[in-house]
Every structure is written in structure tokens, then in C-alpha cells.
Amino acid sequence: MLETKIIHYLSHLEDSDYMAEVVTTPGAAETLIKILQNDDDEIMSYAGLFIRDFVLSCYRNETCKISWETQLKPVIIPELERLIFAENHFIRKQVIYTLGKICSYDSVPVLLQAFYKYRESDPILLPRLIGELFWLGVDNSWDLLESMVNSQYYATRWAVINLLGEFIYHSPSEEDGTFCMKYNFSEKLRNDPHPLVKAEAEYEYQLLALNHRKLQENMAKSDYKKQRKDLKKLEPCLTFFRVSLQFSRYMVTNNISTYTMQELETFIDNKTQQL
Numbered sequence: 542m543l544e545t546k547i548i549h550y551l552s553h554l555e556d557s558d559y560m561a562e563v564v565t566t567p568g569a570a571e572t573l574i575k576i577l578q579n580d581d582d583e584i585m586s587y588a589g590l591f592i593r594d595f596v597l598s599c600y601r602n603e604t605c606k607i608s609w610e611t612q613l614k615p616v617i618i619p620e621l622e623r624l625i626f627a628e629n630h631f632i633r634k635q636v637i638y639t640l641g642k643i644c645s646y647d648s649v650p651v652l653l654q655a656f657y658k659y660r661e662s663d664p665i666l667l668p669r670l671i672g673e674l675f676w677l678g679v680d681n682s683w684d685l686l687e688s689m690v691n692s693q694y695y696a697t698r699w700a701v702i703n704l705l706g707e708f709i710y711h712s713p714s715e716e717d718g719t720f721c722m723k724y725n726f727s728e729k730l731r732n733d734p735h736p737l738v739k740a741e742a743e744y745e746y747q748l749l750a751l752n753h754r755k756l757q758e759n760m761a762k763s764d765y766k767k768q769r770k771d772l773k774k775l776e777p778c779l780t781f782f783r784v785s786l787q788f789s790r791y792m793v794t795n796n797i798s799t800y801t802m803q804e805l806e807t808f809i810d811n812k813t814q815q816l
Contacts, residue, residue, distance in 0.1 A: 561602055621640055664699070
């Protein structure tokens with residue numbers, strides 16, 4: 542059965558011949574869409590995995606390439622884009638990752654639409670969504686982070702700090718655009734009214750400032766290591782990344798597929814009280 546073969550692809554990872562056999566079987570596109578539409582995000586994820594590996598295999602398997610371009614892509618991409626707006630948080634996350642992984646550049650407008658929809662309702666999703674938008678080369682990328690910094694919800698503002706960690710700068714200097722971006726956003730958020738956002742932003746800001754001083758002052762390695770060690774003591778126990786993992790685990794454990802901002806904030810409040 543074709544559906545079983547797709548689900549069992551997990552036992553044939555990166556086997557292009559296996560994938561070619563699946564996609565050349567009549568009904569392959571319909572079966573993939575059927576699995577994608579499954580309400581169980583774990584089952585749906587099997588189709589996502591197959592699609593990602595299949596598209597990446599196209600460069601070395603002509604059969605896969607032809608099948609993707611002529612039969613699968615015209616129907617699979619629209620379905621993935623539709624599922625970006627699924628009610629299930631985990632399904633949204635899966636399809637966003639898949640669209641980024643297969644370099645679906647034409648999906649950027651839909652992903653942008655999703656960003657503005659979920660910016661104020663699903664901050665746990667934002668690091669993945671922004672990450673794929675940046676990967677796909679979205680225009681005016683820093684404006685997206687700026688809009689998050691200006692959000693009325695502290696969880697959305699807090700997510701920015703998590704995102705900043707994904708950007709690697711070459712030199713901690715004014716000439717490095719990425720460093721300046723991270724520095725400026727950290728500086729803004731260290732004055733945030735919410736203590737959790739403020740604490741993590743302050744730590745990130747001080748770390749960037751230390752790296753900047755190291756370059757400017759030609760700081761001795763021993764001095765830098767000492768200051769870095771002292772700064773490490775100030776790292777907050779509760780970061781957005783840790784809360785995201787804990788909340789996602791909580792959702793899975795309790796079989797919850799969606800959430801409200803109030804539910805997320807209540808969860809964070811409870812975690813804060815446990816410190």
C-alpha cells in the first residue's frame with residue numbers, strides 16, 4: 542500500500558530509488574496529500590519528511606526530478622501553503638519547516654501572511670517561521686523583528702531574543718551589520734517593561750558589549766575568560782528557548798494542539814513562581 546510505503550520511508554532514509562518507486566506509483570500525489578491532511582501531526586510528519594528528502598534527492602535522481610516538477614509540485618506546494626493556517630500548532634510548524642527546507646521561494650508571500658497572523662497569537666511558532674523567511678530571502682527582514690519588538694505581548698517581544706541567537710556575526714564591530722542589528726535590538730529590549738524579557742535581553746546585551754570591548758581594547762584572553770565567566774552567572778534561568786521547549790512538551794503530554802496567549806502566559810507565570 543502506497544500510504545504504508547510513505548510512512549515506512551523512515552526505514553529507507555535518503556534512498557532515492559525507494560523514493561522514485563513511490564512517486565512513480567499511480568496515486569502518489571493524492572496519497573501524500575491525504576497523509577498531509579491527517580489531523581494527527583505525528584502521522585502528517587511522515588509525509589513532510591518524505592517530501593523534504595524527496596525534493597532534496599531530485600538533483601541526483603532524474604526520475605524524482607521529473608516527477609516533482611511535473612506531477613507533485615503543482616499540487617503539494619499549494620497544500621503545504623494551505624496547512625500553514627491549520628489549527629494545529631505542530632502541523633503549522635511542520636509545513637513551515639518543509640517549505641523552507643525545499644526552498645519554496647514562491648511561498649514567501651504566504652509565509653509573510655502567516656507571520657502577521659501568528660505574531661500576536663503563536664509566539665512559540667515565530668522562531669521557526671522567521672528562520673525560514675530569512676532562509677528564503679524575505680525582503681526587509683529586520684522590519685519583521687522590529688514589528689515583534691513593538692508587540693503588545695511580552696511573549697512575542699521575548700521571542701526576538703531567541704531569534705537573535707540564530708544570527709552569526711563575523712566581527713563584534715560597528716562595521717558588521719549583523720552584530721549591530723543584534724546589539725541594537727538587545728539594547729531596546731533590555732529596557733522592556735516585562736522582567737523576563739528585560740533579564741534575557743540584558744544578558745545578551747552585556748555579552749555583545751563584552752565581545753565588542755574585547756576587540757576594541759585588544760583584551761587579554763585571560764581577562765576575557767574571567768569576564769565571560771562572571772557574566773555567565775547572570776544568565777537567566779528562564780529563557781524564551783527553554784520556555785518554548787517546556788510549553789511544547791506540556792502540549793504534547795496533555796494532547797493539546799493549539800493554545801491561546803492567555804494559556805501561554807499562565808504557563809510562564811507558573812514557571813516563574815517555581816524559580
